[in-house]
Amino acid sequence: MIIRPYGSTYAFFTPTVPHMHFLTVVFTDYTLRTVALGAALLGVVSGVLGCFAVLRRQALLGDAMSHAALPGIAVAFWLTGQRDPLVLLIGATVAAWLAALLILGITRASRVKEDSALAMTLAVFFGFGLVLLSALQKHPNAAQAGLKTFLFGQAAALVERDLAVMALLGVPALLCVALLWKQFKLLSFDPEYAASLGMPTGFLSVLLTTLMVLAIAIGLQAVGVVLMSAMLVAPAAAARQWTNRLSAMVLLAATFGAGAGVAGALISATARGVSTGPAVVLCLTAITLVSLLLAPERGLLWSAWRRRQAMAIPE
Amino acid sequence: MLPALEITDLTVAYHDRPVLWDVDLRVPAGVLMAIVGPNGAGKTTLIKAALGLVRPAAGQTLIFGRPYAEQRRLVAYVPQRGSVDWDFPTTVLDVVMMGRYGSLGWLRRPGAREREQALAALDKVRMVEFAHRQISQLSGGQQQRVFLARALVQDAQIYIMDEPFQGVDAVTERAIVALLRDLRTRGRTVVVVHHDLQTVPEYFDWVTLINVRRIASGPVQEVFTEANLRATYGGRIAFLGRDGVGAPGDIATGPVAPEGMAG
Ligand SMILES: Nc1ncnc2c1ncn2[C@@H]1O[C@H](COP(=O)(O)OP(=O)(O)O)[C@@H](O)[C@H]1O
Ligand SMILES: [Mg+2]
Numbered sequence: 001m002i003i004r005p006y007g008s009t010y011a012f013f014t015p016t017v018p019h020m021h022f023l024t025v026v027f028t029d030y031t032l033r034t035v036a037l038g039a040a041l042l043g044v045v046s047g048v049l050g051c052f053a054v055l056r057r058q059a060l061l062g063d064a065m066s067h068a069a070l071p072g073i074a075v076a077f078w079l080t081g082q083r084d085p086l087v088l089l090i091g092a093t094v095a096a097w098l099a100a101l102l103i104l105g106i107t108r109a110s111r112v113k114e115d116s117a118l119a120m121t122l123a124v125f126f127g128f129g130l131v132l133l134s135a136l137q138k139h140p141n142a143a144q145a146g147l148k149t150f151l152f153g154q155a156a157a158l159v160e161r162d163l164a165v166m167a168l169l170g171v172p173a174l175l176c177v178a179l180l181w182k183q184f185k186l187l188s189f190d191p192e193y194a195a196s197l198g199m200p201t202g203f204l205s206v207l208l209t210t211l212m213v214l215a216i217a218i219g220l221q222a223v224g225v226v227l228m229s230a231m232l233v234a235p236a237a238a239a240r241q242w243t244n245r246l247s248a249m250v251l252l253a254a255t256f257g258a259g260a261g262v263a264g265a266l267i268s269a270t271a272r273g274v275s276t277g278p279a280v281v282l283c284l285t286a287i288t289l290v291s292l293l294l295a296p297e298r299g300l301l302w303s304a305w306r307r308r309q310a311m312a313i314p315e
Numbered sequence: 316m317l318p319a320l321e322i323t324d325l326t327v328a329y330h331d332r333p334v335l336w337d338v339d340l341r342v343p344a345g346v347l348m349a350i351v352g353p354n355g356a357g358k359t360t361l362i363k364a365a366l367g368l369v370r371p372a373a374g375q376t377l378i379f380g381r382p383y384a385e386q387r388r389l390v391a392y393v394p395q396r397g398s399v400d401w402d403f404p405t406t407v408l409d410v411v412m413m414g415r416y417g418s419l420g421w422l423r424r425p426g427a428r429e430r431e432q433a434l435a436a437l438d439k440v441r442m443v444e445f446a447h448r449q450i451s452q453l454s455g456g457q458q459q460r461v462f463l464a465r466a467l468v469q470d471a472q473i474y475i476m477d478e479p480f481q482g483v484d485a486v487t488e489r490a491i492v493a494l495l496r497d498l499r500t501r502g503r504t505v506v507v508v509h510h511d512l513q514t515v516p517e518y519f520d521w522v523t524l525i526n527v528r529r530i531a532s533g534p535v536q537e538v539f540t541e542a543n544l545r546a547t548y549g550g551r552i553a554f555l556g557r558d559g560v561g562a563p564g565d566i567a568t569g570p571v572a573p574e575g576m577a578g
Contacts, residue, residue, distance in 0.1 A: 055403060111330070179422060186413050190399045193465075196366050196392040197417030244449040246404045 031156070035269050038158040038166055039261035039280075042219040042231070045170040047257025048177055049215040050232035051239065051250045052208055055188045060115065061100065061209075063229035064122040066216045068099030070129025070225045073150050074136055081141060085165040088150075089217045096213045099125050126225070152275035153224030155265035166218040173211045177250075184208055185246055222265060227277035231257060234284040241295035260284045317380040319344040319473050319504035320365070325374030327357070327364050334360050338374070338529045342506060344472075347499050348521035349509040349535075353548050356526040358508045359395065362475050366392055378473065388417065391471035393462050395478050401451050407461050408433055408446040414468035429468075436464040439497075441490060456487030463494060473504045480511065492518055515539055 053062045069092035076091025077083065099121050106117040133147055146157060177184060186194040187204050195201045212232070219228050239252035264280030293301050320342040327335040335357040342348055350358050363369045365376045367383060378386035391414070411433040412425045419425060437443045440460040445453070453461065459479055466474055480488050495518070498505050509515065515522055515535060522539050523532040524547040531538040531546075
């Protein structure tokens with residue numbers, strides 16, 4: 001109890017220990033703290049809403065909507081000429097929403113299957129977004145606005161105002177999920193039964209999709225439109241491996257999302273020239289891989305081991 | 316007396332192809348009714364339209380004489396077992412408590428009372444010891460009993476079930492029949508989509524035969540005739556090697572042994 005070489009306050013701040021030094025910087029350096037906070041927030045929001053997306057088999061819809069946000073960002077910038085995060089995120093949200101409506105409209109009105117409608121919408125919106133982006137490069141403010149970073153994300157560019165906008169969209173989204181927990185759970189498990197109980201399933205479904213759009217929107221600047229869907233799907237898929245309860249799955253996915261978000265953001269913020277999206281996806285891949293392999297009951301290694309046990313002990 | 320369920324002029328079309336054409340149906344209160352018809356006859360569509368789950372091209376549903384939308388609380392729905400993903404992260408008890416969500420209002424969470432009601436319903440279907448099981452670890456018969464328990468906690472007047480006997484073992488089948496009879500004894504009305512024609516006279520007292528149109532509907536002894544069955548199934552019927560099916564004497568009334576139900 002007298003000698004405590006590790007874990008003491010003194011050791012934490014000792015600049016000679018390199019990784020400790022790194023942590024110290026994160027908690028004291030203003031820019032890095034903003035980046036870490038932003039990444040944690042978007043990780044939590046996308047982790048939570050990603051669970052519902054995965055359970056409702058809407059992972060591909062998430063991917064289509066995040067790609068579809070690109071033209072929204074470009075148009076918002078083109079119309080206002082400024083890089084205000086609120087304006088750009090509203091543009092992104094509207095475009096993603098329109099894409100979701102279009103997909104719904106195509107599947108309702110024609111015999112086109114949903115996966116084809118998703119692929120078509122994604123390609124059209126994303127292609128249009130790329131065209132707009134190249135056209136906007138001639139705009140005097142474009143380089144400064146860093147629109148290109150919306151493709152693969154640049155968490156290091158987050159400033160306090162971005163954080164405020166992310167919180168403005170993300171916190172109400174989380175509150176909504178907490179308040180309508182039982183509705184969203186039943187909607188995800190058995191929507192027709194929910195309707196038979198008198199729940200307004202159409203409204204709830206639109207609401208949940210809208211929250212998903214918000215989760216995507218707040219992640220766009222940090223993670224980028226191309227890889228944002230991984231931020232929705234991977235934490236949820238990994239969390240599903242470890243638990244059989246929805247509440248635990250959602251909390252775990254939020255933790256995984258925040259962890260990967262912060263790790264990825266810090267990697268890209270400290271290593272020059274690494275976009276945040278790919279760095280986050282690398283961290284998510286690690287988490288997901290471990291979960292798919294090692295989780296008790298559902299993990300691949302676990303089932304392989306169980307099979308061996310079963311064969312080793314003859315009846 | 317007002318019929319429990321009255322459907323008039325019901326027409327439903329998917330992509331302009333009618334799957335139900337001008338169906339009328341009156342179900343008196345307190346009967347056990349089977350809906351039979353070949354695959355694709357529109358049985359599932361009929362009950363979904365009655366419950367407002369698919370939008371009909373025409374027609375209306377009255378529950379005890381009033382529009383369905385006002386009387387929703389009186390109706391409990393047991394969907395087909397295969398209509399949900401049983402790998403959903405939740406437990407048996409949690410699924411059964413979902414039956415109370417409709418009465419809880421927007422923001423209230425299920426609590427101790429709902430838990431008790433759910434456990435009582437699980438007891439009725441002999442599934443209490445499975446309360447904390449993950450639902451993916453259930454057999455088909457157990458899944459079906461969980462769905463029945465979920466409907467039981469709604470404490471409805473009318474129960475509408477889609478193929479509750481499909482793919483269940485003999486033990487579960489007997490348990491479900493006992494449950495249906497118990498509901499009838501307590502004055503409830505039960506409508507069941509059923510596909511085993513052999514057991515219709517034994518299990519049910521009313522029957523509706525449909526194939527896009529309603530062929531016949533009424534007491535089993537009166538309408539479960541070979542002529543009506545031929546009209547419903549076309550030439551594809553070569554079963555029940557006797558004519559005059561559904562004599563009242565066929566109806567088994569003995570109690571169903573409960574000890575086998577734990578399986
Ligand atoms: N969502 C749907 N879209 C298009 N056609 C459908 C849909 N649901 C059912 N059908 C068609 O409607 C007909 C009636 O189906 P259903 O009511 O499920 O029959 P049953 O339950 O008697 O087997 C079938 O031909 C089926 O293919
Ligand atoms: Mg059916």
